[in-house]
Amino acid sequence: xxxxxxxxKQAANVVxxxxxxxxxxxxxxxxxxxxxxxxxxxxxxxxxxxxxxxEIKWEAVNHLDKYLxxxxxxxxxxxxxxxxxxxxxxxxxxxxxxxREKKARSIIKSKTMTSEEIHLNEALELEGxxxxxxxxxxxxxxxxxxxxxxxxxxxxxxxxGEIKDLFNRKLAANTSDNPGELTMVARRVLRKxxxxxxxGLTGANFAIAETGMISITENExxxxxxxxxxxxxxxxxxxxKILPRLEDLALFLPMLATSGTGQPLTxxxxxxxxxxxxxxxxxxxxxxxxxxxxxxTELLANAEQRDSLHCIRCGACLNVCPIFRNIGGHTYGTTxxxxxxxxxxxxxxxxxxxxxxxxxxxxxxxxxxxxxxxxDLAHHLLQNRRDATAQKPARLWKLxxxxxxxxxxxxxxxxxxxxxxxxxxxxHSPLKSTRLDPVYAWTKTREMPQIAPQTFREFWTNRK
Amino acid sequence: xxxxxxxxxxxxxxYPCVGISIVQILEKLGHKIDFPEELNCxxxxxxxxxxxxxxxxxxxxxxxxLKNSEVVIIASGSCGAxxxxxxxxxxxxxxYEPAAKKLSARCWEFSDFLVTKLNMTDLGARFxxxxxxxxxxxxxxxxxxxxxxxxxxxxxxxxELVEMKEEVCCGFGGTFAVKFPMISSAMGEVKCAxxxxxxxxxxxxxxxxxxxxxxxxADKQGKKLKTIHLAEVLTSQ
Numbered sequence: 188x189x190x191x192x193x194x195x196k197q198a199a200n201v202v203x204x205x206x207x208x209x210x211x212x213x214x215x216x217x218x219x220x221x222x223x224x225x226x227x228x229x230x231x232x233x234x235x236x237x238x239x240x241x242e243i244k245w246e247a248v249n250h251l252d253k254y255l256x257x258x259x260x261x262x263x264x265x266x267x268x269x270x271x272x273x274x275x276x277x278x279x280x281x282x283x284x285x286x287r288e289k290k291a292r293s294i295i296k297s298k299t300m301t302s303e304e305i306h307l308n309e310a311l312e313l314e315g316x317x318x319x320x321x322x323x324x325x326x327x328x329x330x331x332x333x334x335x336x337x338x339x340x341x342x343x344x345x346x347x348g349e350i351k352d353l354f355n356r357k358l359a360a361n362t363s364d365n366p367g368e369l370t371m372v373a374r375r376v377l378r379k380x381x382x383x384x385x386x387g388l389t390g391a392n393f394a395i396a397e398t399g400m401i402s403i404t405e406n407e408x409x410x411x412x413x414x415x416x417x418x419x420x421x422x423x424x425x426x427x428k429i430l431p432r433l434e435d436l437a438l439f440l441p442m443l444a445t446s447g448t449g450q451p452l453t454x455x456x457x458x459x460x461x462x463x464x465x466x467x468x469x470x471x472x473x474x475x476x477x478x479x480x481x482x483x484t485e486l487l488a489n490a491e492q493r494d495s496l497h498c499i500r501c502g503a504c505l506n507v508c509p510i511f512r513n514i515g516g517h518t519y520g521t522t523x524x525x526x527x528x529x530x531x532x533x534x535x536x537x538x539x540x541x542x543x544x545x546x547x548x549x550x551x552x553x554x555x556x557x558x559x560x561x562x563d564l565a566h567h568l569l570q571n572r573r574d575a576t577a578q579k580p581a582r583l584w585k586l587x588x589x590x591x592x593x594x595x596x597x598x599x600x601x602x603x604x605x606x607x608x609x610x611x612x613x614x615h616s617p618l619k620s621t622r623l624d625p626v627y628a629w630t631k632t633r634e635m636p637q638i639a640p641q642t643f644r645e646f647w648t649n650r651k
Numbered sequence: 652x653x654x655x656x657x658x659x660x661x662x663x664x665x666y667p668c669v670g671i672s673i674v675q676i677l678e679k680l681g682h683k684i685d686f687p688e689e690l691n692c693x694x695x696x697x698x699x700x701x702x703x704x705x706x707x708x709x710x711x712x713x714x715x716x717l718k719n720s721e722v723v724i725i726a727s728g729s730c731g732a733x734x735x736x737x738x739x740x741x742x743x744x745x746x747y748e749p750a751a752k753k754l755s756a757r758c759w760e761f762s763d764f765l766v767t768k769l770n771m772t773d774l775g776a777r778f779x780x781x782x783x784x785x786x787x788x789x790x791x792x793x794x795x796x797x798x799x800x801x802x803x804x805x806x807x808x809x810x811e812l813v814e815m816k817e818e819v820c821c822g823f824g825g826t827f828a829v830k831f832p833m834i835s836s837a838m839g840e841v842k843c844a845x846x847x848x849x850x851x852x853x854x855x856x857x858x859x860x861x862x863x864x865x866x867x868x869a870d871k872q873g874k875k876l877k878t879i880h881l882a883e884v885l886t887s888q
């Protein structure tokens with residue numbers, strides 16, 4: 188099996204040159220930026236709101252111990268069962284335990300990237316359980332046996348024609364590519380699944396410490412059905428999802444919607460505070476909440492990059508990232524793609540195996556500029572590069588940079604570069620853009636600039 | 652005032668006209684140029700690649716030579732960000748940290764120096780062309796220089812500025828361009844397409860390294876796009 192970096196380069200090579208893909212993603216995300224800007228404009232002072240959001244998340248993350256305990260105690264007081272999972276495997280085992288205990292057969296899920304992170308569907312299917320994704324995008328990629336392309340828009344890479352073909356093939360749907368009709372196909376399939384499901388599994392957008400509530404925000408109403416219809420509800424979340432106070436949602440719900448899709452507010456915003464209480468006549472009989480560490484506490488211990496736990500998974504950094512736009516979500520080979528994925532994946536899955544994600548960036552900083560909670564993403568990429576090379580330097584590069592420093596610091600040698608370069612360019616000319624070209628990595632797709640007849644230093648010397 | 656001019660290697664070797672134009676502009680405004688001929692690189696290639704020890708080998712002579720300068724102008728937004736933003740990080744916790752911070756406060760990107768520090772926007776230039784402006788990402792996002800180059804272009808006679816629909820990276824990114832050439836050139840192609848869409852004849856920028864990449868991609872693709880540095884526009888008649 189090829190390593191993550193080989194897989195990444197191979198996939199990038201294909202997707203970056205796929206003009207159909209480029210057109211689909213560029214068009215979609217250019218539209219997003221226009222709508223996002225309109226919605227940002229509706230805030231009286233967006234910069235101030237962004238600063239406030241960053242400060243609230245800072246407070247939550249830097250007092251995570253206190254807020255997590257409060258969150259758990261409030262939830263448990265209303266009868267929810269809270270499970271702490273150190274690793275993804277443990278989280279899967281806890282969820283499997285509940286599923287076995289309930290003698291469940293079918294599980295309906297609303298959107299949760301954390302479950303992708305721990306490969307929950309595979310774990311459940313391996314034991315013979317039926318798992319159905321109820322978010323339309325997730326439903327589509329599940330049918331296609333793909334992972335989500337984007338953390339917010341899982342099927343954005345597919346055209347409606349492709350979705351029509353998929354539905355007709357897999358669901359014997361006989362549908363056109365009309366979006367309304369396609370949605371109705373999914374709805375007909377999913378309604379039955381909700382009713383038959385023994386367990387509803389959700390993620391969480393925010394965990395409110397003050398009240399012990401889980402906030403879920405969605406556009407399709409599928410998460411409400413997932414949570415409300417089955418007898419048992421399981422919620423899986425990373426332990427960084429904490430917000431201190433209920434009133435913080437007044438800021439974070441619009442912030443998440445604005446950054447995520449450009450909507451002023453997502454269509455359905457629900458808070459879950461526990462299982463069915465005495466006297467209530469609907470809602471799940473049991474609520475299990477699984478809190479996942481999954482090496483997040485290692486990031487918490489890292490003062491330099493702790494702010495990456497501020498992330499509210501809005502996907503804004505993916506949307507503006509020119510790397511993401513050109514290589515697409517699947518190329519990353521990770522659950523979290525784009526800039527935030529390139530920052531945290533080396534921490535969550537291992538620096539040496541995943542450092543290439545931090546290297547494959549022009550460091551343009553569009554991610555840092557857009558992040559609604561002010562994560563210093565571009566600089567974290569630089570820090571990951573520094574830490575990766577400090578731990579395990581590539582000898583040739585290290586030697587190369589030492590040699591570079593040797594030359595650049597010696598004006599007498601540096602002066603020779605221009606005349607040598609002029610000769611070199613003459614010799615290079617017949618090799619240019621061929622496989623023998625030593626700078627083929629550049630010249631395959633780009634012309635070379637020429638060394639000037641007179642350098643600036645030559646100009647300066649002559650002038651004196 | 653005495654202005655220290657930092658000319659990075661690629662401006663020296665490939666785009667000397669940019670440096671020459673900057674000298675002409677500043678001297679015309681009555682300033683004296685101090686040009687440290689022995690400084691050729693800010694150390695960014697090694698820094699961005701994660702080799703901070705090797706970056707310091709290059710950066711330290713720069714820091715030592717420039718730390719007492721009254722004002723330092725860097726002929727590239729990217730190298731400017733290295734001196735202004737990243738030197739304090741590179742030397743954090745070392746004996747050179749105070750010097751790096753002191754230098755940081757005196758570093759200026761060229762266009763921002765003219766507009767913000769000298770309060771000059773009209774340099775009497777004439778450039779009868781339709782142009783679009785490409786923001787070098789480091790100038791734009793590390794140094795926060797967005798309005799200054801536009802203020803300068805607004806005063807150039809007979810120049811028409813048409814903005815591209817997005818402020819997006821050209822894909823250069825230093826060693827990134829050769830480590831991940833497929834991603835870098837795809838980004839360059841997107842950039843060129845956006846520039847072509849404006850109908851502009853020239854792409855103007857405050858960073859020659861971006862222009863090198865954009866021109867390289869445009870030429871390879873046979874696109875009739877020309878690139879020119881802001882300083883050269885400002886000395887055009």
